[in-house]
Amino acid sequence: MFIIPAVDIKNGKCVQLVQGKPGTEQIVLDNPAKVARKWQGKGASILHVIDLGGALEEGGNLAVVEEILKEVSIPVQMGGGIRSLDYATKLLDMGVERIILGTLAIMNPETVKILSSEFGSERIIVALDSKDSQVVVRGWTEKTDQNAPELGKIMEDNGAGGILFTNVDHEGLLGGFNIEPLLELLNAVNIPIIYSGGVSTLEDLSILSKTDVYGVVIGSALYKGTINFEDALNYEKIS
Structure with missing residues (x-):
């Protein structure tokens, strides 16, 4: 189980939002590339970068992503506002190790097939963001009529x-999480699953380490200090 620190970018800064809602910034740091370099220095083996500005259609932060790619040598998985094949291709060509497709993949699963065929399936991750048991898109602002296990199978097939x-439901709240939706998804598909949302204590990591989850993204808990990153890495080594 990989411990994956999150670097969420909005207006050129590293931020942490509550449930992805604009205006709920709890952490605002000026230099995302410096933050990324810090996590690499502490031992991160993967970095999770989300362009919140792109996801919310407020304008992207591509220049900041480029700076991060120059600053770190570990793999970067990146999502947020990837709404076209051309932009997905651009990110993969510029050095993003794995792109995270959300709205584009769910609205048009054929794009997953196209990109996987061209770049290799290991470089294509699909984001299934669940709210009230239904998958949401467009920066978590619109609900679909499908749940994560249903869409997970479709994405795996593509x-x-x-x-x-x-x-x-638990993102950014530091209040723990409900394991059941994750277990349902793990049982539905055979491809790696990375979990995100509500991870706030080492006990949460202990629970996740007992599942077959591939990795866990941690944001607010690291920035607010409720989880020490070096302590979290112990779960990466033993799982």
Whole structure:
């Protein structure tokens, strides 16, 4: 189980939002590339970068992503506002190790097949963001009529190399999470699943380490200090 620190970017800064809602910034740091370099220095083996500005259609932060790619040598998985094949291709060509497709993949699963065929399925992750048990899109602002296990199977069939499952109901609240939706998804698909949402204590990591989850993204808990990153890495080594 990989411990994956989150670097969420909005207006050129590293931020942490509550449940992805604009205006709920709890952490605002000026230099995302410096933050990324810090996590690498502490021992991170993967970095999770989300362009919140792109996801919310407020304008992207591509220049900041480029700066992060120059600053770190570990793999970067990146999502947020990837709404076209051209932009997905651009990110993969510029050095993003794995792109995270949300709205684009769910609205048009064929794009997953196209990108997986061209770049390799291991570089294509599909984000399934669940709110009230239904998958949401467009920066968590619109609900679909499908749940994560249903869409997970569709994405696996179309060549996705992994799934990022975010429990939006718990995102940014530091209040723990409900394990059941994750277990249902793990039982439904055979590709790697990365979990995100509500992870706030080492006990949460202990629970996740007992599942077959591939990795866990941690944001607010690291920035607010409720989880010490070096302590979290102990679960990466033993699981």
